[in-house]
Amino acid sequence: xxxxxxxxxxxxxxxxxxxxxxxxxxxxxxxxxxxxxxxxxxxxxxxxxxxxxxxxxxxxxxxxxxxxxxxxxxxxxxxxxxxxxxxxxxxxxxxxxxxxxxxxxxxxxxxxxxxxxxx
Amino acid sequence: xxxxxxxxxxxxxxxxxxxxxxxxxxxxxxxxxxxxxxxxxxxxxxxxxxxxxxxxxxxxxxxxxxxxxxxxxxxxxxxxxxxxxxxxxxxxxxxxxxxxxxxxxxxxxxxxxxxxxxxxxxxxxxxxxxxxxxxxxxxxxxxxxxxxxxxxxxxxxxxxxxxxxxxxxxxxxxxxxxxxxxxxxxxxxxxxxxxxxxxxxxxxxxxxxxxxxxxxxxxxxxxxxxxxxxxxxxxxxxxxxxxxxxxxxxxxxxxxxxxxxxxxxxxxxxxxxxxxxxxxxxxxxxxxxxxxxxxxxxxxxxxxxxxxxxxxxxxxxxxxxxxxxxxxxxxxxxxxxxxxxxxxxxxxxxxxxxxxxxxxxxxxxxxxxxxxxxxxxxxxxxxxxxxxxxxxxxxxxxxxxxxxxxxxxxxxxxxxxxxxxxxxxxxxxxxxxxxxxxxxxxxxxxxxxxxxxxxxxxxxxxxxxxxxxxxxxxxxxxxxxxxxxxxxxxxxxxxxxxxxxxxxxxxxxxxxxxxxxxxxxxxxxxxxxxxxxxxxxxxxxxxxxxxxxxx
Numbered sequence: 001x002x003x004x005x006x007x008x009x010x011x012x013x014x015x016x017x018x019x020x021x022x023x024x025x026x027x028x029x030x031x032x033x034x035x036x037x038x039x040x041x042x043x044x045x046x047x048x049x050x051x052x053x054x055x056x057x058x059x060x061x062x063x064x065x066x067x068x069x070x071x072x073x074x075x076x077x078x079x080x081x082x083x084x085x086x087x088x089x090x091x092x093x094x095x096x097x098x099x100x101x102x103x104x105x106x107x108x109x110x111x112x113x114x115x116x117x118x119x
Numbered sequence: 120x121x122x123x124x125x126x127x128x129x130x131x132x133x134x135x136x137x138x139x140x141x142x143x144x145x146x147x148x149x150x151x152x153x154x155x156x157x158x159x160x161x162x163x164x165x166x167x168x169x170x171x172x173x174x175x176x177x178x179x180x181x182x183x184x185x186x187x188x189x190x191x192x193x194x195x196x197x198x199x200x201x202x203x204x205x206x207x208x209x210x211x212x213x214x215x216x217x218x219x220x221x222x223x224x225x226x227x228x229x230x231x232x233x234x235x236x237x238x239x240x241x242x243x244x245x246x247x248x249x250x251x252x253x254x255x256x257x258x259x260x261x262x263x264x265x266x267x268x269x270x271x272x273x274x275x276x277x278x279x280x281x282x283x284x285x286x287x288x289x290x291x292x293x294x295x296x297x298x299x300x301x302x303x304x305x306x307x308x309x310x311x312x313x314x315x316x317x318x319x320x321x322x323x324x325x326x327x328x329x330x331x332x333x334x335x336x337x338x339x340x341x342x343x344x345x346x347x348x349x350x351x352x353x354x355x356x357x358x359x360x361x362x363x364x365x366x367x368x369x370x371x372x373x374x375x376x377x378x379x380x381x382x383x384x385x386x387x388x389x390x391x392x393x394x395x396x397x398x399x400x401x402x403x404x405x406x407x408x409x410x411x412x413x414x415x416x417x418x419x420x421x422x423x424x425x426x427x428x429x430x431x432x433x434x435x436x437x438x439x440x441x442x443x444x445x446x447x448x449x450x451x452x453x454x455x456x457x458x459x460x461x462x463x464x465x466x467x468x469x470x471x472x473x474x475x476x477x478x479x480x481x482x483x484x485x486x487x488x489x490x491x492x493x494x495x496x497x498x499x500x501x502x503x504x505x506x507x508x509x510x511x512x513x514x515x516x517x518x519x520x521x522x523x524x525x526x527x528x529x530x531x532x533x534x535x536x537x538x539x540x541x542x543x544x545x546x547x548x549x550x551x552x553x554x555x556x557x558x559x560x561x562x563x564x565x566x567x568x569x570x571x572x573x574x575x576x577x578x579x580x581x582x583x584x585x586x587x588x589x590x591x592x593x594x595x596x597x598x599x600x601x602x603x604x605x606x607x608x609x610x611x612x613x614x615x616x617x618x619x620x621x622x623x624x625x626x627x628x629x630x631x632x633x634x635x636x637x638x639x640x641x642x643x644x645x646x647x648x649x650x651x652x653x654x655x656x657x658x659x660x661x662x663x664x665x666x667x668x669x670x
Contacts, residue, residue: 010146011216012170051148054166072597074536078168082537084465084547087199088169 001061001068002039003029004046005078006053014078014089015053017042022053025089026079027096031061031068062103067096069103076100120183120488121266121410123231130274131228134235138162139221146218163234164220167540171215174237175227179247179265179289180208180491184478187489189230191474197223202474204459204467206531206582207244207286208491209237213538235273240281240368242272242353246288246297249490252411253500255448256292258308259316263408264345265289267399270407271346278353282360283368285353286325298493298609300324300333301585303370304352309339316342322352322382323374326579330615331371336383347397351390355382414486414501419451423504436511438560439522444507451504455485457497457514458521458529462558465547466532467495476517484510493609494531494570496524526563527571527636528554531582535575535592536599542575544592544599544625549573552629557636566636569649570608585609587650588632589616599625605635605661606653614654620662631665638664 003026004017015022016029023029032039039058046056060071070076080100081088090097123131138158145155159165163174175190182190190210194202197219198212205211215223227233236243247265251257268287272278278285288297291308299305305321317339324333340348352370359377361367374382430437445454457477459467469477477497481489484506485499492498502510514520523529530553533539535546550573557563572586583589589604600622607616623631636649638661643652653661 007166007170009152010218012166014169050152051146054152073599074168077536081169082547083545084537084551 002032002034002058003061003070004032004039004042004056004058005029005075006046006056009052009054017046017056020045025092025096026070026100027094032058064103065099067099069100076103120181121407127231128228131233134162134233135221135224135228138224142217142221157239159220160238161235162220162224163237164215164217165238165540167213167538169538170213171217171220172538173212173215173220173223173234174205175210175212175232175234176237176244177208177210177491178269179245179262180249180493181262182489182491183487184482184489186230186232187474187478187481189226189232191471191478193223193226194474195471201468201470203465203534204469204491204495204497206493206495206533206580208246208493209244210491211534213534240283240285241279242275242281242285242287245269246286246302246493248290248292248296249492249498250296250445250454250500251291252413253447253454254292255446256294258291258310260411261289261291261308262411263404264306264308264342266407266410267404268349271349278357281353281357282362283365285370293611295611296492298582298585298613300613301326301582301609302333304349305333306345308342311339318342318345320348323371323379325369325371326582326584327369328366328577329372330579330584331375332613332615333371334374334379336379336386344395344398346399347393347395348386348390350393350397351386354389355385416449416452416501417503419449419503419505421450423451426504426507429508435522436508438564439511439520440507442522442526442564443524447501453502453504453507455499455502455507455510456524457499457519458523459496459519460523460529460554461518461521462528462554463551466530466550469497473517473519476513476519480510480513494529496529522560523563525568525570527557527566527569528563529570530554531570531572531586533574533581535573539575541578542592543594544575544601546573546575546581546592549590549592549601549625549628553632556629556633566640567648569636571632582609584615585613586616587653588635590628593622595622601625601628603631603665605658606650608650612650617658619658620666634664635661
């Protein structure tokens with residue numbers, strides 16, 4: 001599965017795509033099957049919103065405690081907030097935050113690799 | 120401290136207004152992100168993992184109480200109530216909104232501060248000795264020269280688009296507290312036998328992907344010729360620096376490629392073409408020097424009865440005095456180091472309340488003077504020994520009296536993967552784990568001086584190459600791993616550390632440092648520091664112990 005993420009232009013907040021809107025919490029993000037062209041379609045639409053978000057990209061997900069979580073550690077930190085203080089998005093708590101905290105890492109998200117290549 | 124004149128104030132006001140317009144145009148879609156990014160970076164505004172980050176310049180690490188209070192106010196109003204002091208003696212706010220940035224720049228300008236040239240391929244904030252004006256070791260006050268360089272380099276039209284960023288350090292003591300040899304240019308003030316003031320000029324230091332310790336290209340440059348010589352160095356670099364390859368664009372690569380001797384020859388040849396009119400007029404130097412006129416210190420006995428009595432009465436204060444108070448040039452005074460390294464805290468973080476406590480103490484007991492160190496701590500450079508117990512009491516109440524200066528838990532750590540868009544691995548939590556391992560102050564003192572430096576990526580903002588123990592976070596297939604190096608130093612005995620062995624997983628790092636310390640305690644001879652022992656024995660006994668059970 002995949003999700004679409006970006007940083008919101010006006011405040012830099014990490015946001016996730018949900019049916020044409022941007023939401024703050026990963027738990028509310030729209031999920032796309034790996035072979036679903038809707039993911040890339042959403043990425044294309046997001047890129048046409050340069051006054052709303054910066055650098056949208058798709059991230060890979062894995063299952064954790066029955067819920068979906070970003071595969072890469074970097075993306076889990078973006079979805080949760082920094083690990084040294086409890087004042088990012090994780091401050092809201094709940095099952096989805098715990099699932100993200102307990103997820104285990106694997107490779108970087110392909111979206112991030114694409115971004116690095118582009119630069 | 121140097122105060123901005125009307126020209127400086129007008130320039131900041133103009134710059135802030137200009138940026139306000141640029142932000143408005145970006146939000147309105149008149150500027151693309153690619154067009155806007157270099158503009159915001161020129162004003163110290165980065166986009167990181169969770170928000171925008173604003174890097175505020177603290178010129179040569181010098182602050183007055185009003186400035187620190189304004190930083191506290193900004194932290195409370197626009198951030199999450201704190202700021203992060205960096206290895207470049209700057210302050211970073213990690214939770215900034217783009218729409219607020221112009222108002223923040225206005226607030227900074229109201230106390231003669233800004234974020235100009237804290238990013239980009241230009242001359243960055245000058246580093247200087249946090250003990251300047253307070254230590255008897257110094258040849259001259261390095262802040263005078265650092266301020267002159269700040270004025271010369273600010274929006275300098277010729278050097279505002281260099282091949283890569285450029286960092287200058289000025290030190291004036293045999294004991295180097297600026298990491299001068301890891302800067303693009305390190306300037307060490309010296310006095311010749313005939314009394315003439317000058318600089319040892321070191322060029323081509325730097326960390327990052329390819330660490331270099333700066334060689335000396337001129338052992339003695341008359342101080343009056345500093346600016347023409349700097350101009351010659353920058354011109355040679357501007358002409359020949361590798362603009363084609365970002366990884367080879369720093370001056371260290373040019374100096375290494377040409378060799379220090381040939382680089383020096385080219386600089387000398389260029390210098391002959393630079394007019395002496397490029398040098399600082401004596402009158403201007405005198406004007407700047409006037410801003411750093413020696414403080415008036417009371418005539419006090421060298422021994423303070425109140426101070427001695429407090430040490431006898433309160434062991435915790437005695438420990439603080441042993442580790443955090445340093446000798447002052449005036450009898451009856453001390454330099455007080457404030458550790459932003461409480462056990463389990465984030466190295467370099469300072470809450471708005473803590474900033475206000477330090478500002479108040481500087482006002483009441485410290486002649487309105489506050490310094491930031493490249494080791495991410497604060498300093499009150501002029502405190503009467505009689506007042507040291509009161510200062511300690513106030514610091515302790517604010518969680519700022521950890522007695523660990525230069526000890527194992529006084530760790531440099533970059534923000535790492537918790538905040539930074541470039542990082543591969545976390546730094547902060549590694550530092551926290553190590554500090555907790557050495558939470559016992561008795562043991563930390565037994566170990567003695569040990570400088571641990573942690574970076575979350577090869578860009579080396581945490582100076583890992585020059586740590587007595589250096590720790591570099593790397594990404595191995597999405598997992599955090601850490602490469603350890605031993606034997607580096609950023610001080611006058613500068614050197615790049617040697618790799619210990621294969622990278623270790625996150626949860627083994629603190630334990631490995633514990634093992635390294637055990638080996639040191641076993642191997643050390645006499646009064647050897649950790650660094651001395653490593654340099655005598657080499658890494659072999661340390662490597663053997665750390666990797667003994669890894670197979």
